[in-house]
Amino acid sequence: MKQVPTQAPSEFDNMTSTKIQNKVGFIGAGNMAKAIGNGMLVSESVKAENIIISAPSDRNLAFWKEKGVRTTHDNAEVITFADIVFIAVKPQYFEGMIDGLKKASTLTVTKPMCFVSIMVGRTVKSVTEVLKTVPGILGEFEVIKVMPNTPSMVGMGCSVMVSDKNGAFTSVVRQIMELCGVCEDIPESLMNACGALSGSGPAYLYMVIEALADGGVKLGIPRDLSYRLAAQTMSGAGKMVMESGKHPGVLKDEVCSPGGSTITGVHELEKSGLRAGFMNALAAAANRSEQLG
Numbered sequence: 001m002k003q004v005p006t007q008a009p010s011e012f013d014n015m016t017s018t019k020i021q022n023k024v025g026f027i028g029a030g031n032m033a034k035a036i037g038n039g040m041l042v043s044e045s046v047k048a049e050n051i052i053i054s055a056p057s058d059r060n061l062a063f064w065k066e067k068g069v070r071t072t073h074d075n076a077e078v079i080t081f082a083d084i085v086f087i088a089v090k091p092q093y094f095e096g097m098i099d100g101l102k103k104a105s106t107l108t109v110t111k112p113m114c115f116v117s118i119m120v121g122r123t124v125k126s127v128t129e130v131l132k133t134v135p136g137i138l139g140e141f142e143v144i145k146v147m148p149n150t151p152s153m154v155g156m157g158c159s160v161m162v163s164d165k166n167g168a169f170t171s172v173v174r175q176i177m178e179l180c181g182v183c184e185d186i187p188e189s190l191m192n193a194c195g196a197l198s199g200s201g202p203a204y205l206y207m208v209i210e211a212l213a214d215g216g217v218k219l220g221i222p223r224d225l226s227y228r229l230a231a232q233t234m235s236g237a238g239k240m241v242m243e244s245g246k247h248p249g250v251l252k253d254e255v256c257s258p259g260g261s262t263i264t265g266v267h268e269l270e271k272s273g274l275r276a277g278f279m280n281a282l283a284a285a286a287n288r289s290e291q292l293g
């Protein structure tokens with residue numbers, strides 16, 4: 001599919017820099033690590049020399065090397081170097097990663113640390129229990145769970161975080177997450193629900209953008225223009241909800257004049273079961289996360 005051209009400035013352009021002194025590590029160098037790490041680098045909040053990242057292959061490490069970040073294939077080196085370590089591997093590789101750490105003769109850390117798990121479906125308790133089985137991690141550590149979403153890659157992420165409010169690392173981890181968007185505190189009982197909304201939500205909204213654009217194309221709008229109009233309209237509507245303080249229903253009413261074209265379209269959407277469709281989708285996604293967890 002042709003890429004949708006955009007003229008919108010990145011949210012990273014507006015970012016203010018807050019200096020973070022911690023050394024930050026990533027185990028796993030893929031999309032999510034890139035999104036979070038890029039926020040730190042672009043804002044210059046964490047110096048490249050204070051970041052380390054590991055992955056088994058070189059596939060994703062070139063991106064980091066270019067930015068002056070220390071890279072390694074050795075996960076133990078990340079834990080030795082950093083005091084905040086993001087666990088950014090797919091959940092199914094977590095146990096394998098832990099087995100590797102258990103065998104790492106070079107790993108002996110006694111400093112206080114924080115592990116930030118971004119793995120879908122893993123609870124704070126289960127991650128903590130598994131990390132406790134690594135003999136080389138000898139100091140106190142806390143575990144924070146963060147569920148980011150993919151718009152973090154453009155500084156527009158919506159993350160949720162489960163942490164001990166009095167934890168020594170809580171505020172700095174929130175600060176790191178806010179470098180790539182917003183970050184809300186939630187109780188862990190809401191994790192699957194929030195995963196279904198803000199974690200999976202971008203996929204649903206891309207479908208809405210695609211559907212709106214198809215509607216435009218059917219009416220004769222060129223494809224590229226149609227995507228741009230749909231995406232900017234989505235982004236603008238979100239901003240209106242955030243910044244006007246108005247209920248989304250009120251904002252919808254303001255676009256619908258009596259007997260007009262918009263209310264005619266709204267009626268068609270209601271007939272198609274749009275609201276129930278989204279509610280069902282979220283319930284199904286949360287249910288699936290529960291099963292996978």
Ligand SMILES: NC(=O)c1ccc[n+]([C@@H]2O[C@H](COP(=O)([O-])OP(=O)(O)OC[C@H]3O[C@@H](n4cnc5c(N)ncnc54)[C@H](OP(=O)(O)O)[C@@H]3O)[C@@H](O)[C@H]2O)c1
Pocket residue numbers: 027028029030031032033054055056057058059060061075087088089090091093096097118119120147148149150199
């Ligand atoms: N994508 C999302 O929308 C989203 C949203 C919320 C949370 N998450 C969570 O974020 C995590 C990362 O997802 P992603 O999309 O960034 O995945 P990804 O792009 O596939 O990246 C996974 C990374 O883990 C590395 N890895 C695999 N086994 C490893 C091991 N034993 N030790 C160290 N690194 C290892 C991979 O290495 P190679 O580079 O060598 O392949 C790769 O760099 C997942 O747990 C996912 O559940 C994702």
